[in-house]
Amino acid sequence: xxxxxxxxxxxxxxxxxxxxxxxxxxxxxxxxxxxxxxxxxxxxxxxxxxxxxxxxxxxxxxxxxxxxxxxxxxxxxxxxxxxxxxxxxxxxxxxxxxxxxxxxxxxxxxxxxxxxxxxxxxxxxxxxxxxxxxxxxxxxxxxxxxxxxxxxxxxxxxxxxxxxxxxxxxxxxxxxxxxxxxxxxxxxxxxxxxxxxxxxxxxxxxxxxxxxxxxxxxxxxxxxxxxxxxxxxxxxxxxxxxxxxxxxxxxxxxxxxxxxxxxxxxxxxxxxx
Amino acid sequence: xxxxxxxxxxxxxxxxxxxxxxxxxxxxxxxxxxxxxxxxxxxxxxxxxxxxxxxxxxxxxxxxxxxxxxxxxxxxxxxxxxxxxxxxxxxxxxxxxxxxxxxxxxxxxxxxxxxxxxxxxxxxxxxxxxxxxxxxxxxxxxxxxxxxxxxxxxxxxxxxxxxxxxxxxxxxxxxxxxxxxxxxxxxxxxxxxxxxxxxxxxxxxxxxxxxxxxxxxxxxxxxxxxxxxxxxxxxxxxxxxxxxxxxxxxxxxxxxxxxxxxxxxxxxxxx
Numbered sequence: 001x002x003x004x005x006x007x008x009x010x011x012x013x014x015x016x017x018x019x020x021x022x023x024x025x026x027x028x029x030x031x032x033x034x035x036x037x038x039x040x041x042x043x044x045x046x047x048x049x050x051x052x053x054x055x056x057x058x059x060x061x062x063x064x065x066x067x068x069x070x071x072x073x074x075x076x077x078x079x080x081x082x083x084x085x086x087x088x089x090x091x092x093x094x095x096x097x098x099x100x101x102x103x104x105x106x107x108x109x110x111x112x113x114x115x116x117x118x119x120x121x122x123x124x125x126x127x128x129x130x131x132x133x134x135x136x137x138x139x140x141x142x143x144x145x146x147x148x149x150x151x152x153x154x155x156x157x158x159x160x161x162x163x164x165x166x167x168x169x170x171x172x173x174x175x176x177x178x179x180x181x182x183x184x185x186x187x188x189x190x191x192x193x194x195x196x197x198x199x200x201x202x203x204x205x206x207x208x209x210x211x212x213x214x215x216x217x218x219x220x221x222x223x224x225x226x227x228x229x230x231x232x233x234x235x236x237x238x239x240x241x242x243x244x245x246x247x248x249x250x251x252x253x254x255x256x257x258x259x260x261x262x263x264x265x266x267x268x269x270x271x272x273x
Numbered sequence: 274x275x276x277x278x279x280x281x282x283x284x285x286x287x288x289x290x291x292x293x294x295x296x297x298x299x300x301x302x303x304x305x306x307x308x309x310x311x312x313x314x315x316x317x318x319x320x321x322x323x324x325x326x327x328x329x330x331x332x333x334x335x336x337x338x339x340x341x342x343x344x345x346x347x348x349x350x351x352x353x354x355x356x357x358x359x360x361x362x363x364x365x366x367x368x369x370x371x372x373x374x375x376x377x378x379x380x381x382x383x384x385x386x387x388x389x390x391x392x393x394x395x396x397x398x399x400x401x402x403x404x405x406x407x408x409x410x411x412x413x414x415x416x417x418x419x420x421x422x423x424x425x426x427x428x429x430x431x432x433x434x435x436x437x438x439x440x441x442x443x444x445x446x447x448x449x450x451x452x453x454x455x456x457x458x459x460x461x462x463x464x465x466x467x468x469x470x471x472x473x474x475x476x477x478x479x480x481x482x483x484x485x486x487x488x489x490x491x492x493x494x495x496x497x498x499x500x501x502x503x504x505x506x507x508x509x510x511x512x513x514x515x516x517x518x519x520x521x522x523x524x525x526x527x528x529x530x531x532x533x534x535x536x537x538x539x540x541x542x543x544x
Contacts, residue, residue, distance in 0.1 A: 112441075112445050133438070133441040133442075133445060134438060134441055134442045134445065135438060163437055164436060164437055164438050165436075189459065190436075191435075191436030191437075191438055191439055191460055192438070193438075194438055194439060194442045209442075209446065212446055212447070212449040212450070213418075213445050213446065215419075216418040216419050216421075216445075216447055217418070217421040219423070220417065220418040220421050220422055220423050220424075221418050221445060223423030223425065224417065224418055224423050224424040224425065224428065224444045224445060225441070225444075225445065227423065227424070227425035227428065227429065228428045228429070228432065228437070228440055228441055228444055231425075231428070231429040231432050232432060232437050235502075235503030235504070236429070236432075236433055236499075236502060236503050237503060238503075239429045239432075240369065240426065240429055240430075243367070243425040243426045243429055244359075244363075244365035244367055244425075245362075245363070246423055246425040247365065247367075247422075247423050247425050247426070248356060248359055248362045248363075248365065249423070250422070250423025250425070251356045251359075251422070251423065255421040255422075256420075256421045256422060257421065258421050259418075259419065259420035259421020259422060260420060260421065262419060262420055262421070263342075263419075263420045268419070268448045268449070269449075270414070270448055270449055270450060270451055271449070271450055271451070272412065272450075272451050272452075272453050273450055273451070273452055273453060273456055
């Protein structure tokens with residue numbers, strides 16, 4: 001992937017490693033990073049060499065701190081006639097949201113995303129964490145949403161958090177703004193994070209998870225991913241009624257055959273979590 | 274009572290004990306076991322003496338390891354371009370139609386006592402029980418993707434009990450990672466972890482405590498909760514009036530309120 005300036009991009013063992021790389025502004029996303037993320041997510045849909053993605057931030061201080069205010073809020077405030085790149089365009093019903101650009105699932109990428117949270121994650125970072133499939137955090141990572149403190153409604157962020165957190169935790173985090181940060185430990189306890197590791201082991205652990213996923217037949221992985229997110233949005237009975245369609249689409253001779261060979265082969269190494 | 278070969282069935286103090294009993298294949302279910310489980314749940318439904326059920330398995334090694342591959346995954350069928358279980362792409366005879374209590378419309382509480390390994394199709398059962406108690410050495414995983422199969426029914430069942438991310442992690446990592454009883458407890462799949470030797474006693478205590486309450490209010494409460502998971506909050510609250518109404522029997526209410534007024538309380542424990 002050539003020509004990326006705000007992201008680092010690397011492919012290793014079937015895994016694409018996407019690193020938000022604006023550490024001087026805590027990996028906040030400006031317009032360019034938004035455009036580059038959109039380009040990467042779109043390109044990965046048709047890249048059969050990539051079966052899983054690791055998303056992280058450069059440095060140890062921050063994963064991402066949301067939208068780059070220096071670029072977006074200021075231009076809007078300075079010039080009342082300017083059309084904001086993100087925000088209300090012409091009426092309250094015409095709205096440009098950053099999620100269209102930065103979110104993997106909004107860009108219709110249905111390959112698993114493993115987020116390796118290497119530090120602070122706040123505000124718009126919660127868009128990407130809401131659409132990540134597996135979140136691993138360094139011990140010092142923190143999570144918060146300062147919107148209300150700075151006079152802004154937190155609606156997209158809280159909607160994403162609700163996919164991963166219980167209602168009470170989502171409300172507390174969203175309503176307390178900058179006054180409180182969620183620790184990696186509490187995030188683990190309530191299910192936002194599935195594993196906590198020392199900062200020095202974060203990428204190693206994320207790559208273990210991503211590589212294990214990349215080894216499995218991709219059609220089975222993508223079918224499973226779609227089935228779970230679909231079920232998350234529908235009632236239990238409806239989800240079960242639709243499940244056989246996902247199994248049928250995910251069942252092809254090649255991948256079942258490869259899988260059954262794996263079953264017959266030597267015992268697999270597994271770890272306990 | 275129906276005859277069973279692959280499961281054990283017993284009734285004690287208002288509780289039906291359904292015990293998977295194919296220990297030589299770690300309690301994998303074959304077609305016979307599917308049909309016997311369906312018969313057992315339907316028998317429990319019609320049997321007024323039974324007010325609660327416990328589902329467990331013999332031995333200490335495994336609770337259930339899902340479908341018995343030896344019987345179902347036919348290499349020749351696949352090689353010929355056919356998908357096992359599918360008559361047409363839209364007509365699939367899934368074992369889930371027979372295995373679980375809810376698939377059989379049994380609306381009496383079922384408690385699972387997980388006595389060891391639970392993987393793959395075991396989640397059909399765990400997803401449809403009302404709560405799960407596990408032995409300390411129990412582990413949980415779903416190997417579907419590792420063996421080239423889409424995991425759809427199993428994680429959908431798990432979504433009824435676990436947060437989204439834990440479901441995704443288990444489904445996507447396949448055979449590479451197992452969830453400990455401790456993590457299963459932390460994220461809500463399991464409501465209590467006990468030493469292996471205390472598993473049966475703990476399940477007995479919980480099941481008999483439930484069986485001691487008036488059955489219609491227990492069933493109404495159970496149905497109200499499962500209903501509320503599938504509909505928006507405002508609709509669930511509207512329907513709440515109906516469930517309260519259907520579950521209220523004036524005589525039972527009067528009798529139990531007398532106990533309350535007399536200061537009589539059951540012995541309770543703290544969890």
